Amino acid sequence: MSRMTAAPMLTINPGVIHPGRRIAAILIGMLLLAPTAAFAAEKAEKGILSLVLENDLFYNTDRNYTNGVRVSWLSAEDKTPEWVLRLADKFPLFPVGKAVRASYAVGQNMYTPEDITLRDPPLDDRPYGGWLYGSVGLIAETGQRLDQLELTVGMVGPASLAEQTQKRVHSFVNADEPRGWDTQLKNEPGFILAYSRSWRSLVAESLLGIPFDLTPHAGGALGNIFTYANAGLMLRYGKNLPLDYGPPRIQPSVPGSGFFIPRHGFGWYLFAGIEGRAVARNIFLDGNTFRDSRNVDKEPLVGDLQFGIAITWRNLRLGYTHVLRTREFKGQGDRRDDFGALSLSLQL
Structure with a gap:
């Protein structure tokens, strides 16, 4: 069956940085990635352009997962390529007879040890690592359920350009120079095949006269970059709740999506989510697959707690x-990771 188509200054190890300048610098970097998505937008009458920035600058830290940038384009229902529809027909977990959209994305993630001023960081601290990637995927949404399948390919190591990105941004905002990139992971091509399913439940329920819904999810990822199984739950509570599954995020994370259908007029919602992951592979902790590199003993179970608006x-x-993330490796001690994620999605 076919498918239908004077402000305070923040201190960071130990340089003084105004957070507004640093955000502006990273947004400039995001604009360097935007032409790919903008080009896609020009080719489609309708679709959704999403930009996501994740960074620990909001909590005055500069360590572990320190920065992620992603620009994505989600096609309109009637602009889905034929090859995507054929692929969706062959994927057994997708619902039959529902509209399918194609997604395309480019992004960069960055990981560093706790003290970036050291040329030779401790061996029990997270190694430097970068991930430059492109993704192609498809989603199917039924009104009650969202299925997402995505293939991501890219490069880890110097080819990820993470060193150049961080050094230029830190130079622009007069922050500490990261000096340990010579110890980063080696060049390695990588891939991730990820699938997730989210169910909207208790839709149109209300608390104190305000609607809310619950969205359980489950899925997993397979690849030499990440391999894990995940499950969790998200709660939304607000006025004029749009048909969506939470704002988009950069994996691994509580899954959101660029997909959304707004109600008439202004709407808002508060949300909170939790996820647990059983991690079999994380190259940014385990080190390179076929070459000697720095590595640490990862935690096999990782949890995320998130909330926002x-x-x-x-x-x-x-x-x-x-986002509050439990420790990911043994040498991390009792320090969890805190970082923020800004997202903007625009229907075009």
Whole structure:
């Protein structure tokens, strides 16, 4: 069956940085990636352009997962390529007879040890690592369920350009120079095949006269970059709840999506989510697959707690997420990771 188509200054190890300047610098980097998505937008009458920035600058730290940038394009229902529809027909977990959209993305992640001023960081601290990638995927949404399948390919190591990106941004905002990139992971091509399913439940329920819904999810990823199984739950609570599954995030994370259908007029919602992951492979902790490199003993179980707010108005959705992540490796001690995620999705 075929498918239908005077402000305080923040201190960071130990340089003084105004957070606004640093955010501006990273947004400039995001604009360097934007032409790919913008080109896709020009080719489609409708679709959703999403930009995501994840960074620990919001919590005055510069360590572990320190920065992620992703630009994505989600096609309109009637603009889905035929090859995507054929692929969806062959994938047994996708619902039959529902509209399928294609997704395309480019992004860069960055990982560093705790003290970036050291040329030779401790061997029991997270190694330097970067991940430059492109993704192609498909989603199917039924009104009650969202299926997402995505293949990501890219490069780890110097070819990821993470060293150049961090050094240029830190130079621009007069932050500490990261000096240990000579110890980063070696060049290695990588891939991730990820699938997730989210179910909207208790839809149109209300608490104190305000609607809410719950969205359980489950899925997993397979590849030499990440291999894990994940499951969790998200709660949304607000006015004029759009049909969506939370703001988009950069994996691994509580899954959101660029997909959204706004209600008429202004809308908002608060959200909170939790996820547990059983991790079999994380190259940024385990080190290179076929070459000697720095590595640490990873934690096999990792948990994320997140909460935030999203607003919708006409064809726009803006979201902010605060993420608390349990420790990912033994040498991390009792220090969890805190970082923020800004997202902007625009229907075009």
